[in-house]
Amino acid sequence: MKKIALRSVAAHKIRFLLTILSVVLGTAFVAGSFMFTNSLSKTFEDLFSSVYSDVDAVVSAKPGQPAPPLELLGELEAQGGVAAVNNADEQQVVFATGQGDPLRTGGAPAVITPYYAGDDVAGPPTPIAEGREPRGADEMVLNATAAQEHGVQVGDHLIAVDPEGRREFTVTGLYSFDAEVGGYIGGAVAPEVFAEEYSGGVLPRGAWVKAAEGTDRQQLVGQLQKEYPQLEVRTGQAVADEATEAVKTGLSFLNYFLVAFGLVALLVGTFIIANTFSMIVAQRTREFALLRSLGASARQLTTSVVLEALLVGVIGSALGVVAGYGLVHAIYAAMSAFGLGLPNSGVGLTPEAVAVPLVLGLLVTVGSAWAPARRAGRVHPVEAMRSGDQSSSSSLRGRTIAGAVVAAVGAVAAGAAVFLGDATTGTRASILGVGAVLLIGGVFLISPALSRPVVPVLGRVIGAPFGAVGRLAATNSGRNPRRTATTAFALTLGLALVVSLGMLGATMKNSVKDSVESNITSDLVVTGPQDGGFFPVPAGAVNAVASVDGVADAPAIGLSPVLIDGMGSGGGAGAAYGEGNVTGALGVTVSEGEADLSTPGVLVDQPTADAKGWAVGDAVPATVMGTDTEVPLTLLGIYEPNVVLGPVLLSGASVDEFAGITGGGNSHMVDGLVMVFVNGDGSVSTQELQDRVKDATEKFIVADVLTPTEFAGQQAVMIDQMLNILYALLALAIIVAVLGIINTLALNVIERRQEVGMLRAVGTHRRQVRTMITLEAIQIALYGAVVGALLGLGLGWAFVTVLGDDGLQGVVVPWGLVGVTLLGSALVGALAAVWPAMKAAKTPPLEAIAD
Incomplete structure (x- = not known):
């Protein structure tokens, strides 16, 4: 029967080609998803290892504690066994040419860091490839890759826009940096310039420490832990491992997301495979009848068809893995062409990336062909002497009744989810998901009867x-x-x-x-760039808007890393905060209390207040994302639900209370204004007002006036x-x-x-x-x-x-x-x-x- 199965496939190559191709497409997507995310994970692992490989110790604040003062750098340098100490901080910016044309990164970081050279380096080496290191307050060096990408040369002028405003620098040199991603732009200034312009007197990301010759890395870490018990002291490798694990956690969601679409393709492929084998079994009725008359058993015929399906599955799945390998290379090539290239750490050809699509392809193929294979085994010698497809003669009654029942149950579940108003959205969505699956299955079962x-x-x-x-x-x-x-x-x-x-x-x-x-009742809205990533409206731009002739006021809202009893404003972000008459600009109705955002405290919407049992004047718990440090805030007021604000609104005055607390998540987003609402005084038209505000904010590059x-x-x-x-x-x-x-x-x-x-x-x-x-x-x-x-x-x-x-x-x-x-x-x-x-x-x- 094995020979018969092999000869059948060989004799009907065209019949099986498209079936194999359907398996290839589905398994290629699954295999490519695993390989791509594995490759990304390896890439970031190599990047973090490269960044921290020369860092012997990282000293930073413990989660939930204030960032250490800048003076810690000097204290660490004075410690025995320490060769060099670097400020590990960086400032997110948007770079632009001297003419004001932004340098696009394609979503990669654009930052300014302090520049260290020679024996002062405690982190990854960044040797000058051309020019010299920065010295003055308006001097900067740039990574050579970004300079080549954007045509920047030594002596050119660049603008750097940060959350406070804009600064102009002259490029004095280009440096080499191995640990960078495609599109990354890294500007670096003298350490004292960074400390004055960007640090705020603290070390949000801590300090990197290099051990002196003869001092062991673990010995240095133990020494600093004993000297600074209030701080967190870890090896650079430990920090790299933690960062890598965080990236892997994020990539796992991407992997599941991509694999889901591959599984949809495989699910669709099951119908093709089942249809193909059903038709082939029907067309080979005479052949099966002859085999039965020669002594072949029903089991042998079923096994023969299953073997054919197994062969299709093996070939299709194996080709799918190969195609997935090529797909990952194509993705990297496309990303490089669009300036989004990543260092290629090789395709993630792990056992999981090969085994999962192979197993899925085989299960889908054999499972889909099982019913036709069973039909082949039920062929009788005399009955099968008739040619033609007999599959259509069987009754659809049982299948249709079963489909109607399944579809009805699915429809009831979906209806319950729609009209179950008291349940949470997550619960209702889960019920609806089950109902949708049942409804789809029911439609599949009744589809033949419906087609008539x-x-x-x-x-x-x-x-x-x-x-x-x-x-x-x-x-x-x-x-x-x-x-x-x-x-x-x-x-x-x-x-x-x-x-x-x-x-x-x-x-x-x-x-x-x-x-x-x-x-939004304001005349205009000023936002940061919306082309990928988060960047706030610079504070300087906000001040410029407020001073424009014809502007009555310019309230603003921002995003903070603060959670109010575990709640943010949605989308994984922390609570929004407001400055000025935000509630007026958004037409918010305050039902209880007052919306005085100059007073430390918080406002919540009515459903949240009802669910929590809060009243105006109560102390509500607030924490920084990624920490357990709780700060009580006074409930200033309760407002009617508002889509823009979400369930909670911090007062701008309360944000400062969290500025020194370090944590995970988006803690760097404190004081990050995302929207400014511009109200005119009525002296000019909206078009004239928009032109004036655009002129006032033009130098800040990133402000969109809409x-x-x-x-x-x-x-x-x-x-x-x-x-x-x-x-x-x-x-x-x-x-x-x-x-x-x-x-x-x-x-x-x-x-x-x-x-x-x-x-x-x-x-x-x-x-x-x-x-x-x-x-x-x-x-x-x-x-x-x-x-x-x-x-x-x-x-x-x-x-x-x-x-x-x-x-x-x-x-x-x-x-x-x-x-x-x-x-x-x-x-x-x-x-x-x-x-x-x-x-x-x-x-x-x-x-x-x-x-």
Whole structure:
């Protein structure tokens, strides 16, 4: 039976090629996801190791404690066994040319650090490659890679914008730095200049210490721990290991996210594999009957088909791993082309990256082929002497009843999630997720029965202009509802996800527009750059805005690292804080207390106050993210829910109480203003006011001056970018679905060889045969698209409704996307039919009839 299985695959290469390709696509994405995240993890591990390899000890504040004073550097230098001490701090900036053109980093860091040379270096070496080290207050050196990327030369002038304002520097030299990522821009100034301009008198990131010759690293750490018990003293390697572990934790989510799309593609592939083997088993009925008559047992026939599936799975999965390897190289090449290159530490070809896709590919292939293999084993010698596909003759009643029950349970669960108002959003979303899975499964089971009345109608409408050929295509599409439904469902699943995401995106954009229109009452909004990463509006820009002639006031909100009883403003950020009349600029209704943001304290929205049982005047607990140090704050007021502010708002006066506390998360974001609301005094038009504010903030490079409508449009563009990434990932499932249509049609043409030959014999032209096959493909694709669009609209409505408590307002149906989806599906069907239609048209009439 092994020989029979191998010969069957060898004899029907074309039959299995597209099936193997569907396995390759899914496993390649899974393998590539593991390899890419493993490679990124190794890259950052190497980077951190490179940065800290020469650091013998790192001295910093313990979590939750104030940052040590700058004077600690001198104290450490005076310690025995210490050769050098460096300030480990850095300042995030935006660099621009002397003409004010920003230097883009593609999301990589742009920082200014203190520069140490020679024996004063306690960290990674940064030797001068050209020019000299910085000395004066307006001098800076730049990493050579960034200088080459942006055409910066020694003697050029650069602008550096920080959260306080802007400073101008002359580039006196270029230095080499091994531990950098693509796009990274590292400016460095003299240590005393950094201390004066950027340190604030403290060491937020601590100090790096180099051991003197003859002093062991562990000995130095032990000595400093004993000398400074109030501080945290660790080896550089320990800090590198901790940073690497944090990166791995973050990358694990990326890996799960990417693997999920690979699994969707594999799930879609299961329908192709099941369909392919079902048709092959039906077409080989005579062969199996002959084997049974010669003594082959049912078990042997089943094993034979399983072996064929196993062979397909092994080849497809192995090629998928190879393709995943190539995919990672392609990603790195693309990132380098766009200036986002990372040091290539090699593709993460770990045992996990190879074993997981191999096992998944084999399980999916063999599992999908199991039912057809069982059918092959049930073939009886006498019964099987008839040719043709008998699979369509079995009743769909049991399957349809089961599907209706499953779909009904799923619909009830989804409905419960939608109308279960007292539960949390997370609980409702979980219930809806279970309901969605059941509903999708139920639709799959009832799809054959549903196709019986729907597909002929679609066929008659689509085939009407083509006369008899159109009617024949409509009849053919409805002959085998199981096959039609299974082929179409691969497309159904992919398009249901696309439409659901489209509805979510359209609703998000509409919610942003409504939120801006209903909550932002100011004439203008000034923000930091929105092209990736966080950067605040410089304090100097805020002051410049307030001094513009025609500006009445300019309240602002920022992000802090502070959590109020564990709550922030959403999105993983800490609590927002306000300066000036923020509540007035956002049209916030204060129901209890006052919104005096010049007084230390906090405001919360009414639902939060009710849930916590808080009243105005109560002391509420506040902590810095990543620490356990608790600071009580007075509840100043309670306001009605506001989408922009979120559940909590710190007063600007209270932020200073946390400025000295170090911790994890976004602790560097204290005093980071993200939006300034500009109210005019009515003396000039909004357009004139916008021009004046732009002129006043132009020198700060990063300040975007927008009307509320423009601000809403900017947020909508960001949502579209996010959706485009998700659509691109879902395109893999659509491609696999297209392969399924091609495969089904190709096998269908082989199965109907006699029929096509008879049509050709009675006068049907080749063009008419091609048209018939193409119309059948379009009908299958459209049926899948219609079911997918309806399913996607229903699930999308449910998810948007459940997420209503998180700021989504109303349900927006993306009719344009639905229309494009349906038209695109028809085009997909036509393209999928090209090769099978050509193959069918070339069928020799007499030879086919004689078969």
